[in-house]
Amino acid sequence: xxxxxxxxxxxxxxxxxxxxxxxxxxxxxxxxxxxxxxxxxxxxxxxxxxxxxxxxxxxxxxxxxxxxxxxxxxxxxxxxxxxxxxxxxxxxxxxxxxxxxxxxxxxxxxxxxxxxxxxxxxxxxxxxxxxxxxxxxxxxxxxxxxxxxxxxxxxxxxxxxxxxxxxxxxxxxxxxxxxxxxxxxxxxxxxxxxxxxxxxxxxxxxxxxxxxxxxxxxxxxxxxxxxxxxxxxxxxxxxxxxxxxxxxxxxxxxxxxxxxxxxxxxxxxxxxxxxxxxxxxxxxxxxxxxxxxxxxxxxxxxxxxxxxxxxxxxxxxxxxxxxxxxxxxxxxxxxxxxxxxxxxxxxxxxxxxxxxxxxxxxxxxxxxxxxxxxxxxxxxxxxxxxxxxxxxxxxxxxxxxxxxxxxxxxxxxxxxxxxxxxxxxx
Ligand code: ACO
Numbered sequence: 001x002x003x004x005x006x007x008x009x010x011x012x013x014x015x016x017x018x019x020x021x022x023x024x025x026x027x028x029x030x031x032x033x034x035x036x037x038x039x040x041x042x043x044x045x046x047x048x049x050x051x052x053x054x055x056x057x058x059x060x061x062x063x064x065x066x067x068x069x070x071x072x073x074x075x076x077x078x079x080x081x082x083x084x085x086x087x088x089x090x091x092x093x094x095x096x097x098x099x100x101x102x103x104x105x106x107x108x109x110x111x112x113x114x115x116x117x118x119x120x121x122x123x124x125x126x127x128x129x130x131x132x133x134x135x136x137x138x139x140x141x142x143x144x145x146x147x148x149x150x151x152x153x154x155x156x157x158x159x160x161x162x163x164x165x166x167x168x169x170x171x172x173x174x175x176x177x178x179x180x181x182x183x184x185x186x187x188x189x190x191x192x193x194x195x196x197x198x199x200x201x202x203x204x205x206x207x208x209x210x211x212x213x214x215x216x217x218x219x220x221x222x223x224x225x226x227x228x229x230x231x232x233x234x235x236x237x238x239x240x241x242x243x244x245x246x247x248x249x250x251x252x253x254x255x256x257x258x259x260x261x262x263x264x265x266x267x268x269x270x271x272x273x274x275x276x277x278x279x280x281x282x283x284x285x286x287x288x289x290x291x292x293x294x295x296x297x298x299x300x301x302x303x304x305x306x307x308x309x310x311x312x313x314x315x316x317x318x319x320x321x322x323x324x325x326x327x328x329x330x331x332x333x334x335x336x337x338x339x340x341x342x343x344x345x346x347x348x349x350x351x352x353x354x355x356x357x358x359x360x361x362x363x364x365x366x367x368x369x370x371x372x373x374x375x376x377x378x379x380x381x382x383x384x385x386x387x388x389x390x391x392x393x394x395x396x397x398x399x400x401x402x403x404x405x406x407x408x409x410x411x412x413x414x415x416x417x418x419x420x421x422x423x424x425x426x
Pocket of ligand 1: 264267305306362
């Protein structure tokens with residue numbers, strides 16, 4: 001294969017370098033194109049644009065492959081924990097027992113919130129969207145850790161990581177309890193990451209919540225499966241914000257905002273809403289699929305389709321099996337699961353979905369599990385944000401090594417120059 005691409009434009013020929021990734025992905029480097037020809041590339045939605053070179057996560061959307069730092073997601077989901085995987089994503093290698101223990105101790109040391117931060121919750125109205133609360137409070141953390149606004153070496157980075165990873169879970173649980181008008185449950189020093197989150201969500205002063213280990217493992221695996229997914233909308237946002245040298249707190253807060261939308265992290269809520277209304281209205285799978293296929297209705301099958309996967313999302317397969325396993329072990333019979341399975345089977349046999357390569361994505365079954373765990377729908381996207389935090393952090397750090405601000409160009413299509421019209425003439 002060649003190592004340059006030739007482009008002919010305006011009778012001029014330019015050679016553009018070809019960059020090859022470690023898994024054989026090939027890209028045409030257009031960074032000098034404008035300087036040499038006056039042209040830019042246009043790719044609205046970035047479906048065909050690489051924004052960076054990255055060592056963190058590999059996806060082959062055609063084959064349904066996802067690997068973090070080279071390790072297949074299936075192996076990590078089976079053998080690792082969320083915190084071990086977070087370490088892997090952020091520092092590039094699986095930790096030794098000692099490294100894992102010290103990371104875990106660091107998180108325990110930083111899981112409490114400053115009283116000033118805790119009081120923020122009192123001023124959010126009771127029904128505040130938890131994603132808004134999470135984004136605001138993460139941003140506000142920068143006021144309480146001014147020494148970490150500029151990260152000058154790996155030790156500072158580690159301090160910032162520990163605070164964000166530990167506190168995001170505390171903030172999320174506090175926002176849930178505040179929304180319900182409950183007292184706040186403080187983190188427990190002896191509980192591990194996911195068990196501690198469930199404790200802060202569900203323990204009351206008079207009643208310690210003691211979850212079945214199946215639930216704790218399911219939650220931990222869901223967080224792990226969400227931990228990174230290369231240059232998606234929220235991660236690209238975090239990198240974009242970070243490229244201006246904005247601090248880590250501000251950058252991940254922006255990531256939370258990007259994740260909120262229903263075409264991204266908000267899809268897990270949209271799936272449950274969709275299944276709920278089908279059950280409420282007694283709508284059959286056949287009729288609903290018919291409604292989706294009729295484009296004038298503007299309805300999408302939420303939890304289906306993906307910009308990169310044109311095959312099964314490997315995370316969806318794992319989540320479906322955790323879902324079946326957990327519900328069976330806990331003897332939960334949820335009509336929503338049967339409805340989801342029926343809908344999935346119908347879509348996978350229907351030419352509309354097959355021809356467009358639309359398969360279930362990570363969100364299709366995650367809402368059903370979260371519901372079974374007892375996590376309210378309003379918190380689903382927050383759970384995604386907790387899971388995605390190590391990925392955002394790792395990607396931000398990688399971006400910080402590349403010292404150029406991200407600044408795309410545009411093709412201007414508005415009015416050409418015109419004179420100011422006085423108010424009396426309009
Ligand atoms: N239901 C019905 N039709 C769909 C769906 C869907 N879920 N997804 C895509 N299509 C159709 C589109 O209408 C379009 O049809 P056309 O060619 O006749 O116009 C075709 O498939 C291609 O769709 P695009 O919108 O171009 O695909 P894109 O890659 O831009 O979108 C996305 C990907 C946003 C995920 C889309 O599939 C979607 O909206 N899915 C539902 C929402 C969802 O589940 N989001 C979560 C994604 S995973 C994540 O963020 C964690």
